[in-house]
Amino acid sequence: MINQIIDNLSVELKRGVQTIVVLKFLKQPQYGYSLLSELQANNIEIESGTLYPLLRRLESQGLLSSTWNTEESRPRKYYVLNETGSIVLEKLIDIWLKEQKNMLEIVLGGQTNE
Amino acid sequence: MNKKYIDRYVYDVTSRLNKNVRDDVSKELTANIYDMLSDNPTKEEVIKVLKELGKPSLIASKYQDKNNYIISPRYYNAYKVSLIYAVTSFVLLSLIVSIVEGLFTSTNPGFVEIIILLFSSITTAIVEDGLIAFAIVTIVFIILERSNINKEESDWSIEDLKEVPKDKSLGINRINLIIGLIFNIIFTSLSIFVVFNHNKYIGWFELNKETNSLEMVAQLFNNNIRYIIIGIVITFTIDLLNNTYLIVKGSKDIVSTILNTIYNTFSVIVLMILLGTKSIINTDFINKVSVVSNTPLDKLMKIIDYNQLAVIVVGVIIIGLILFNGVKKSLEIRKLNK
Numbered sequence: 352m353i354n355q356i357i358d359n360l361s362v363e364l365k366r367g368v369q370t371i372v373v374l375k376f377l378k379q380p381q382y383g384y385s386l387l388s389e390l391q392a393n394n395i396e397i398e399s400g401t402l403y404p405l406l407r408r409l410e411s412q413g414l415l416s417s418t419w420n421t422e423e424s425r426p427r428k429y430y431v432l433n434e435t436g437s438i439v440l441e442k443l444i445d446i447w448l449k450e451q452k453n454m455l456e457i458v459l460g461g462q463t464n465e
Numbered sequence: 466m467n468k469k470y471i472d473r474y475v476y477d478v479t480s481r482l483n484k485n486v487r488d489d490v491s492k493e494l495t496a497n498i499y500d501m502l503s504d505n506p507t508k509e510e511v512i513k514v515l516k517e518l519g520k521p522s523l524i525a526s527k528y529q530d531k532n533n534y535i536i537s538p539r540y541y542n543a544y545k546v547s548l549i550y551a552v553t554s555f556v557l558l559s560l561i562v563s564i565v566e567g568l569f570t571s572t573n574p575g576f577v578e579i580i581i582l583l584f585s586s587i588t589t590a591i592v593e594d595g596l597i598a599f600a601i602v603t604i605v606f607i608i609l610e611r612s613n614i615n616k617e618e619s620d621w622s623i624e625d626l627k628e629v630p631k632d633k634s635l636g637i638n639r640i641n642l643i644i645g646l647i648f649n650i651i652f653t654s655l656s657i658f659v660v661f662n663h664n665k666y667i668g669w670f671e672l673n674k675e676t677n678s679l680e681m682v683a684q685l686f687n688n689n690i691r692y693i694i695i696g697i698v699i700t701f702t703i704d705l706l707n708n709t710y711l712i713v714k715g716s717k718d719i720v721s722t723i724l725n726t727i728y729n730t731f732s733v734i735v736l737m738i739l740l741g742t743k744s745i746i747n748t749d750f751i752n753k754v755s756v757v758s759n760t761p762l763d764k765l766m767k768i769i770d771y772n773q774l775a776v777i778v779v780g781v782i783i784i785g786l787i788l789f790n791g792v793k794k795s796l797e798i799r800k801l802n803k
Contacts, residue, residue, distance in 0.1 A: 383493065398519065399497070400518040405527075407486075407490070425500070426492070426496060427496050428492075
């Protein structure tokens with residue numbers, strides 16, 4: 352029961368930050384699975400069933416551009432960060448850094464003061 | 466043959482999405498799945514990847530942009546489908562009951578009364594019973610949401626995935642089916658009503674100068690026309706069966722093709738009986754026509770005989786075509802399923 356709660360909360364906790372990583376990794380064009388592999392290689396735990404819909408959502412929000420590459424043996428949809436996406440990413444990193452600094456002070460600050 | 470499971474999975478996911486994104490998501494998801502697999506994947510490998518992607522309803526809800534959190538994404542699709550079915554069936558049931566009740570209890574309804582009755586029945590059915598159905602479904606889902614009786618997300622099997630319709634033209638549009646059903650119910654109720662009360666509405670009318678109103682002097686049909694109601698009810702039942710089957714199954718197949726053929730054949734037979742049976746036509750009416758049009762009675766009778774023959778010939782040809790078409794379609798479906 353308690354593990355279930357921890358699992359759910361940690362998924363929520365990671366979700367927002369994962370968007371930053373996904374946007375960051377998409378400075379280079381990537382298709383779904385190549386991005387998934389790269390994220391996993393960097394110890395980012397994101398499920399395929401979450402990542403693929405996320406890519407479409409970011410595209411529909413205008414942060415990513417996509418093209419179908421049909422030159423390879425298998426057609427693949429490539430995503431890449433566009434100009435709006437870059438601006439949003441910068442902003443998000445900014446917000447995250449500030450938030451993180453603040454959080455560190457609040458969460459860990461009390462501990463170190465003791 | 467593992468491709469079949471991937472196709473079914475992708476179909477299950479995309480059939481829950483908006484039409485305009487279906488093709489693209491389908492292409493992309495398929496590409497992603499193949500990327501995750503080796504060149505010649507085993508069934509176990511396919512199952513592992515599909516399980517990793519998660520339950521089709523869940524991934525479909527993630528593909529949808531909206532957050533519908535009164536009912537969480539996990540249940541949203543089930544909620545939507547249940548809502549459509551519950552509301553339409555409640556409204557339909559209420560419509561049938563109130564129309565039948567209204568028509569058979571009012572002693573002498575005129576045309577205007579019937580229209581008013583129809584409109585008030587439809588409005589009451591939609592507003593009152595539609596709302597009741599909406600409330601019941603929503604409450605059930607809220608309870609489901611709050612309780613822990615729901616299955617785990619990982620608890621699904623690829624054997625549960627439904628088959629992809631072989632031919633997209635065999636796919637059906639449930640909304641169209643339901644609209645068709647509504648009109649069919651209205652039409653059937655009205656025809657039963659008209660046939661039952663034919664002695665009031667169908668016949669030779671003449672103006673009564675004293676009361677200054679139209680009066681029927683000879684009815685067109687004999688009362689034995691009421692037997693046709695049995696045919697109307699049977700035809701309606703077959704159509705109801707066929708539509709229910711289609712709504713549950715989700716696509717056309719052999720059974721629905723056979724039901725459809727039976728329905729068409731029966732409709733034509735009922736129409737043939739109505740148009741071509743001499744004994745249901747009232748002789749008073751024929752006499753009246755003979756007098757008014759100045760045509761000898763035996764000539765009129767001959768015309769009626771010819772008409773009967775023509776109806777039978779045309780009817781048999783149409784039934785032949787319907788049966789031919791039904792057999793052809795069944796064979797096509799069987800070929801596709803092989």
